Amino acid sequence: xxxxxxxxxxxxxxxxxxxxxxxxxxxxxxxxxxxxxxxxxxxxxxxxxxxxxxxxxxxxxxxxxxxxxxxxxxxxxxxxxxxxxxxxxxxxxxxxxxxxxxxxxxxxxxxxxxxxxxxxxxxxxxxxxxxxxxxxxxxxxxxxxxxxxxxxxxxxxxxxxxxxxxxxxxxxxxxxxxxxxxxxxxxxxxxxxxxxxxxxxxxxxxxxxxxxxxxxxxxxxxxxxxxxxxxxxxxxxxxxxxxxxxxxxxxxxxxxxxxxxxxxxxxxxxxxxxxxxxxxxxxxxxxxxxxxxxxxxxxxxxxxxxxxxxxxxxxxxxxxxxxxxxxxxxx
Numbered sequence: 001x002x003x004x005x006x007x008x009x010x011x012x013x014x015x016x017x018x019x020x021x022x023x024x025x026x027x028x029x030x031x032x033x034x035x036x037x038x039x040x041x042x043x044x045x046x047x048x049x050x051x052x053x054x055x056x057x058x059x060x061x062x063x064x065x066x067x068x069x070x071x072x073x074x075x076x077x078x079x080x081x082x083x084x085x086x087x088x089x090x091x092x093x094x095x096x097x098x099x100x101x102x103x104x105x106x107x108x109x110x111x112x113x114x115x116x117x118x119x120x121x122x123x124x125x126x127x128x129x130x131x132x133x134x135x136x137x138x139x140x141x142x143x144x145x146x147x148x149x150x151x152x153x154x155x156x157x158x159x160x161x162x163x164x165x166x167x168x169x170x171x172x173x174x175x176x177x178x179x180x181x182x183x184x185x186x187x188x189x190x191x192x193x194x195x196x197x198x199x200x201x202x203x204x205x206x207x208x209x210x211x212x213x214x215x216x217x218x219x220x221x222x223x224x225x226x227x228x229x230x231x232x233x234x235x236x237x238x239x240x241x242x243x244x245x246x247x248x249x250x251x252x253x254x255x256x257x258x259x260x261x262x263x264x265x266x267x268x269x270x271x272x273x274x275x276x277x278x279x280x281x282x283x284x285x286x287x288x289x290x291x292x293x294x295x296x297x298x299x300x301x302x303x304x305x306x307x308x309x310x311x312x313x314x315x316x317x318x319x320x321x322x323x324x325x326x327x328x329x330x331x
Contacts, residue, residue, distance in 0.1 A: 015077060020188025021198075023075055024181045027068045028202040031176050034060045054160045061172040072180045076187055082324075089324050090179035091253035096314045100254035104246055107308045108259045113297025114290045115270040121286055170260040177203045177240065178247045178256050183324045192326045196248055200240025204233045239263060249309040251325040269294065 038044045038056050047053035069090065082089055109116075156162045181202060185195035243256035273290045311318045311327035318328050 015075065015184070015187050015189075017188045017190060019075070020184045020190070023071070023184055024199075024202045025205075027064075027071070027176055027180060028205045030067065031061070031064045031172075031206050034064050051160045054164055058164070058168050061168055065172045065175040068176045068180045072184060076183055089183060090175070091182075091247055091251055091325060092179065093252055093254075095316070096252060097254060099313050100250060100252040101258055103308045103313060104250070104255040104259050105262060107301065107304055108262050110297045110301040110304065112266050112269050113300075114272070114294030115266060117293035118270050118273050118286070118290050121273075121289060165264045166261050170257055170264060173203070173206070174243065174253060174257045174260055177206070178243055179253050182244060182247055182326075186324070186326055192248060192330065195326070196244040197241055199244040200237045203240035204236045235268065246309060248326045249311060249330065250314040251311065251323065251327045252314050255309075255314070 035057055037060060039046065044056075047056060072090075073086070076089065078086070078089060087093065177199060181199050182195055185198060186192070190198065239260075243259060246255040246259060247253060249255075270290060271294050273286045311330060315321065315327060321328050323329070
């Protein structure tokens with residue numbers, strides 16, 4: 001696959017496949033290892049609270065991201081012209097922002113059609129139960145619902161775990177495992193599809209530390225811990241490939257970032273529903289609708305995958321452009 005003059009094709013600027021893989025491996029290891037440096041290396045006292053513990057991790061993740069960006073600057077064959085638009089090398093751009101927000105978010109939401117169907121059915125059932133019990137839809141009722149939504153938003157923004165799941169983790173992981181690694185792998189000589197499916201392997205390596213945490217902190221057996229973490233690693237590989245695909249197709253880091261935040265918020269897609277709070281026929285009805293919604297959503301996702309990620313939607317030009325992510329010559 002061809003790249004632009006500065007980014008280079010395979011091996012340009014002295015960057016080889018082995019060097020690219022070594023750099024990506026080092027970044028993945030460093031991203032995890034630095035999280036344990038405050039206690040193991042700096043010998044700092046244990047954090048006094050979960051909040052202080054998470055703040056330490058936030059600082060470590062930020063340092064890891066900055067170090068990875070700087071290292072990539074020296075490894076990648078960046079010319080003077082590229083250096084003037086350095087953020088563009090990493091896919092950090094301000095142009096076509098609304099496209100990078102709306103289209104990938106709409107595409108990703110199709111995978112959660114089953115989840116949305118279940119939420120909608122649950123809301124309908126709760127509303128019917130409320131009305132059957134003598135409740136009425138009034139202004140007071142609507143205000144109560146509105147205040148509950150406001151309270152939920154406030155509690156979400158004030159939660160340190162929410163900041164980790166919806167801001168720090170997505171941002172730092174996308175910077176390291178997409179913005180840095182995709183250009184490295186492509187400039188190292190890997191094909192587009194190889195880079196897309198190789199990048200998630202490094203992404204999954206960064207989650208292997210969860211095996212130790214699950215095994216040690218939750219008192220799981222080694223087999224159960226391996227199964228739990230194995231499922232998580234499988235999901236990270238699939239999502240990592242999808243996020244890499246988004247960056248390569250769009251050249252815009254916002255695309256995988258918004259998909260990452262949304263998936264963290266939604267969790268695993270709901271495929272079917274088992275309800276114990278209603279009759280067998282009711283449970284069967286719920287499950288059937290959810291399954292149909294999930295299947296239709298996935299079919300729509302596959303159908304719209306390439307149209308909603310067309311490079312022309314996210315870039316003013318796709319010919320003879322400064323392309324570090326492969327969208328100029330996608331095939």
